[in-house]
Amino acid sequence: MTPPNFSATAVLKALRDAVPVMAVALILLGLWYLLTATLYKDKGFLVPAPQQVLVALADNSATLLAATLTTLGEAACGYLLAIVLGIAAAALMAQSRLLERSLYPYAVLLQTVPVIAIAPLIVLWSGYNERSVVIISLIMSLFPIINNTLLGLRSTSHNLVELFALHNPSRWVVFRKLRLPAALPNIIAGMRISAGLSVVGAIVGEFIIGSGNSQGGLGVQIVFAQGRMNTALLFGEVIAATLLGFMFFLLVSRLGHLLLRHWHESAKA
Numbered sequence: 001m002t003p004p005n006f007s008a009t010a011v012l013k014a015l016r017d018a019v020p021v022m023a024v025a026l027i028l029l030g031l032w033y034l035l036t037a038t039l040y041k042d043k044g045f046l047v048p049a050p051q052q053v054l055v056a057l058a059d060n061s062a063t064l065l066a067a068t069l070t071t072l073g074e075a076a077c078g079y080l081l082a083i084v085l086g087i088a089a090a091a092l093m094a095q096s097r098l099l100e101r102s103l104y105p106y107a108v109l110l111q112t113v114p115v116i117a118i119a120p121l122i123v124l125w126s127g128y129n130e131r132s133v134v135i136i137s138l139i140m141s142l143f144p145i146i147n148n149t150l151l152g153l154r155s156t157s158h159n160l161v162e163l164f165a166l167h168n169p170s171r172w173v174v175f176r177k178l179r180l181p182a183a184l185p186n187i188i189a190g191m192r193i194s195a196g197l198s199v200v201g202a203i204v205g206e207f208i209i210g211s212g213n214s215q216g217g218l219g220v221q222i223v224f225a226q227g228r229m230n231t232a233l234l235f236g237e238v239i240a241a242t243l244l245g246f247m248f249f250l251l252v253s254r255l256g257h258l259l260l261r262h263w264h265e266s267a268k269a
Contacts, residue, residue, distance in 0.1 A: 071217035078137025079198035086145030133205035140201030148190030152183025188256035
């Protein structure tokens with residue numbers, strides 16, 4: 001009898017949480033329609049009406065689906081690499097202050113150097129292919145994971161560290177059983193930030209690297225839609241890219257909730 005009650009409660013809670021989001025979406029959609037019906041009437045080449053965007057999406061659904069899957073694969077590869085390399089780099093820097101002072105400035109450079117400035121080098125080394133896009137996605141999404149993970153590893157309670165020290169554990173045991181679990185909320189926070197950045201990086205990489213024809217990810221499709229002055233399709237592709245990044249964020253948030261819900265205050269709340 002408990003599962004049905006729990007299921008009904010979960011459905012009601014999901015509906016309750018969705019109502020404000022849907023209300024804001026409807027308001028924005030109404031404002032968009034009102035804008036195209038008044039200020040931008042007969043100017044669909046500047047701001048198309050919502051129904052025009054829907055028609056453009058329906059007419060190009062196959063191409064958009066293929067492009068979305070391409071960008072999804074590139075962003076996912078860059079994001080997973082960023083998670084692995086970011087956590088590994090932060091774990092290494094957390095071992096000593098000397099390592100942190102030596103390596104952390106180079107991690108900051110990943111955030112401060114414009115991707116456009118180093119894109120020619122990436123293309124020169126890797127070529128005009130999806131691998132270059134993955135590298136750009138990796139670069140854009142790596143720093144938040146390094147920074148937040150390092151912060152979490154450095155913020156472990158001293159009382160717990162001293163308690164562990166009473167049993168004379170190895171450094172690996174302390175890291176695996178104490179520091180890494182304690183840093184998990186910070187790691188999830190960094191992953192949330194990087195989730196959207198990985199998609200942005202993939203699309204920026206497609207902008208920079210481009211393609212020799214109309215095939216490619218969402219970034220390539222956006223460039224071709226802009227070149228054809230197909231504003232309705234351009235709007236649809238931007239919406240698709242936005243929803244893709246939002247999907248990444250929701251998946252990471254859900255994963256974080258599952259990992260933290262039984263012991264961390266943020267997930268309990």
